Amino acid sequence: MKKTSVRFIWISIVLFCLVKPNNLISWGFLAHQTINKQAILGLPEPLLSFYSEHAQYLSDHAVDPDKRRYIDTSEAPKHYIDAERFGIKDASDISFWDSLPRKHSAAKEKFGPDFLHANGSVPWQIQKMMYGLIQAFKSGNQHQILQISAEIGHYIADAHVPLHTTENYDGQLTHQKGVHALWETRIPEISIENYQLIPASAHYLPSPADTIFKFLAIAHQLTPMVLAGEKTISCRIPEHARYEFSPTKESGKPIKNMAFLYVKGYENLMGLMVQTQMQKAIQQVANFWYTAWILAGQPSLPKQRTTSNPNENLDLQLIENQTNTDSSNTESSSCSKN
Numbered sequence: 001m002k003k004t005s006v007r008f009i010w011i012s013i014v015l016f017c018l019v020k021p022n023n024l025i026s027w028g029f030l031a032h033q034t035i036n037k038q039a040i041l042g043l044p045e046p047l048l049s050f051y052s053e054h055a056q057y058l059s060d061h062a063v064d065p066d067k068r069r070y071i072d073t074s075e076a077p078k079h080y081i082d083a084e085r086f087g088i089k090d091a092s093d094i095s096f097w098d099s100l101p102r103k104h105s106a107a108k109e110k111f112g113p114d115f116l117h118a119n120g121s122v123p124w125q126i127q128k129m130m131y132g133l134i135q136a137f138k139s140g141n142q143h144q145i146l147q148i149s150a151e152i153g154h155y156i157a158d159a160h161v162p163l164h165t166t167e168n169y170d171g172q173l174t175h176q177k178g179v180h181a182l183w184e185t186r187i188p189e190i191s192i193e194n195y196q197l198i199p200a201s202a203h204y205l206p207s208p209a210d211t212i213f214k215f216l217a218i219a220h221q222l223t224p225m226v227l228a229g230e231k232t233i234s235c236r237i238p239e240h241a242r243y244e245f246s247p248t249k250e251s252g253k254p255i256k257n258m259a260f261l262y263v264k265g266y267e268n269l270m271g272l273m274v275q276t277q278m279q280k281a282i283q284q285v286a287n288f289w290y291t292a293w294i295l296a297g298q299p300s301l302p303k304q305r306t307t308s309n310p311n312e313n314l315d316l317q318l319i320e321n322q323t324n325t326d327s328s329n330t331e332s333s334s335c336s337k338n
């Protein structure tokens with residue numbers, strides 16, 4: 001067996017052990033942490049060794065953007081886009097996504113910053129992070145590379161969740177409150193150990209911006225099925241039976257949670273949707289990391305150990321300020337590369 005194959009298998013085993021739910025901060029963070037860790041397996045050398053070395057860091061920081069929502073009012077809109085507010089009439093209308101400006105500066109000009117703040121800006125946030133990651137690779141700043149890699153993974157993952165693309169994000173407009181956590185948190189919680197989540201080899205993205213709008217279009221197309229499935233299962237299971245008290249693994253203390261039968265019944269109606277969307281997110285995270293490194297000129301990677309503590313955050317405001325004026329550079333440099 002080739003030396004690289006042995007290394008790959010060893011890294012796979014280590015990463016699989018690291019993503020076991022017992023090691024995670026909370027159920028709600030499970031998917032993000034898993035996506036970042038599994039994406040590493042799609043990378044070629046030397047990225048594979050570099051990212052594997054820092055797998056725990058990438059997992060710990062996969063949830064930083066969600067933590068920031070509590071202290072930074074500008075954070076929340078970066079995680080979603082309410083497509084209806086931008087004018088989509090039919091969820092299956094893929095062509096609608098071609099009508100949205102590719103560049104953040106153009107989106108701000110067309111819609112205004114207040115509109116984007118109110119209705120979401122995830123496609124442009126991913127582009128900003130991509131620009132920041134390219135710059136981090138160029139500068140060889142290990143802390144920036146890791147922090148931005150972890151966070152772009154978060155936003156890409158969010159953009160694969162159907163309910164992050166609609167104004168009816170928690171079924172609140174159709175009396176289906178709770179569907180968001182049901183799809184995004186509870187299904188992975190009970191089933192992730194059975195998912196096949198090894199990505200294919202990362203590939204270069206000729207236009208990261210086009211890729212973002214394509215995966216958003218696919219996620220949004222799924223929203224009618226996500227909501228219809230919840231209606232169906234709610235008709236079958238009366239409201240009082242949708243919740244149960246079950247002991248937590250850590251303390252054994254009972255907490256109120258969505259009942260297993262309710263979650264499992266909903267998952268059966270969804271088929272492989274949650275697993276498939278997670279697989280796609282993992283593949284795209286690997287593709288974006290790899291593409292950023294290519295666009296930076298394939299620089300050699302820093303060799304320090306991870307030294308920052310998990311609560312230490314990069315000053316993302318700095319990147320924000322830099323990219324407000326020239327985030328389009330990511331687009332133009334990526335489009336010029338074949």
Ligand SMILES: [Zn+2]
Nearest residue numbers: 065066079158
């Ligand atoms: Zn998020």
